[in-house]
Amino acid sequence: MSYVLSLDQGTTSSRAILFDHNGSIAGVAQHEFRQIYPSSGWVEHDPMDILTSQMSSAVEVLTRVGARPRDIAAIGITNQRETTIVWDRETGKPVHNAIVWQDRRTAAQCRELKEAGFEDTIRSRTGLLLDPYFSGTKVAWILDNVEGARERARQGKLAFGTVDSWLIWNLTSGKRHVTDYTNASRTMLFNIRDGRWDEEILDRLHIPASMMPEVVWSSQRIGEVTTSLGLGAAPIAGIAGDQQAALFGQLCVNPGDSKNTYGTGCFLLENIGTHFLQSRHRLITTLAAGARQQMEYALEGSIFIGGAVVQWLRDNLRLVWNSSDIETLAASVPDSGGVVFVPAFAGLGAPHWDPNASGLIIGLHRGTSAGHIARAALESIAFQVGDVFDAMQSETGNSISELRVDGGAAANDLMLQFQADLLGLPVSRPSMLETTALGAAYLAGLAVGFWGSVEDIQAHRAEQTLFTPRADRTAIETGRNRWQNAVERSKGWNNL
Secondary structure (H helix, E strand, C coil): CCEEEEEEECCCEEEEEEECCCCCEEEEEEEECCCECCCCCCCEECHHHHHHHHHHHHHHHHHHHCCCHHHEEEEEEEECCCCEEEEECCCCCECCCEECCCCCCCHHHHHHHHHCCCHHHHHHHHCCCCCCCCCHHHHHHHHHHCCCHHHHHHCCCEEEECHHHHHHHHHCCCCCCEEEHHHHCCCCCEECCCCEECHHHHHHCCCCHHHCCEEECCEEEEEECCHHHCCCCCEEEEEEEHHHHHHHHCCCCCCCCEEEEECCCEEEEEEEECCCCCCCCCCEEEECCCCCCCCCEEEEEEECCCCHHHHHHHHCCCCCCCHHHHHHHHCCCCCCCCCEEECCECEECCCCCECCCCCEEECCCCCCCHHHHHHHHHHHHHHHHHHHHHHHHHHHCCCCCCEEEECHHHHCHHHHHHHHHHHCCCEEECCCCCHHHHHHHHHHHHHHCCCCCHHHHHHHCCCCEEECCCCCHHHHHHHHHHHHHHHHHHCCHHHC
16 A cells, blocks of 8 residues: 555645655645634634535545555544534534634633633643633533534434544544544543543533543544545544644654644644643643554643734735745845834733733834834744743753744744744754644554554654754843833733
8 A cells, every 4th residue: 555645624724645655745635615704703614614625635636646545554634623513413414513713702601611710620630721712612602502402412412523523423424433632632621631521521511421522542543434435445543633743743752842833823832741731831731642542741832823924914014925025025134123023913822821912013213124024023933932932841841952843934944043043942844844744644654554663754754954043142132032021012902
């Protein structure tokens, strides 16, 4: 068998990627799908759009490569996390649109639970913050707002799942209702200390335990695809939420191994080993994907605006025509000229957690040019990552030799060099940035023997591009002090 098929189900599109034994891409297919905005702050997807776009991509990539279903050794699945789907077990039809991870409709319920003192229970058992970002209150909302749903749930007729569960249910014609540990750990319903659905949390949200999927390891044979779907009887053998898949795709398999994904936002994860650690800085503790079939943990810090700051400069200020032009514009000046850009367009995420912070550009003067603003924008991405990195270091004390990076914005050399200078650590960028899909492929391939071991995979990895620190530390510290001053000025602005 020649390939592992990775199904990469994202927030705006579904992709299918075939990987060969060297971990190289043999083919890619992608289909976008509709975004639904029923009300301010609400975001939904049609679950059937998710399914059809993913299946279309899978069949299309085989056609493009000239591969047959029997050429597929295994299927790995990685997915947008926290997005919530409830469906009827008998008909297989969703009872409501999927409520997307970005959706904020349950903010009031989360606030009530916090005021009732329930957040400590959530944090100590699930590792998460009590927030509408996660799946738990989304499930409760569907049961409360879809006519007859709560009664059908009590009767055991409804199933809940994140996107991985929904795909596998359909790929196996309803034979398997499962999720993996990484996706379970993002629901706010799963006790990541004990490795089980938490009865007290389920009861508090009035969610019947019968709705919950079976929890399986990220790397194990789960079931075979129904042959009528055009993928033969290929085994499904890998599952991981997108950020945990990227962590494994970067082979961050030992405590202290860390990766940052530079996408629309940024997600910094550090492998912290087999012991649960509750963050003092309101970082998230989550389960990591692994091939050893044991509970492994990671700390995670989420940054709301990463590469999106470049889109803002392109679309709102029209400083560049294409996002890729930002590096040339920023390189037109030797530094930011004292300009500091805090891109708190949606408040500040980790480690500040201030929803009332506002975007800020400060340090402007008559000589300020578009190049200075562009450079300050790129530096703002690195500064935010630096804040989360420092918070993690203070929590774990792990010795970190390098930061591994991926995501679209990681193609920017100037920004990554500044990141290395800021952290005082090498920053390593793989030659192939599709580490999320690659991680899912690794997990599936290891489960079926397509790859023999993590060491076997490491031997085939392409050479990395390494950015090493070279800036004057005094200048870096001065810049960082100015950044922290600006961040403090941005906080609470929307409360004024």
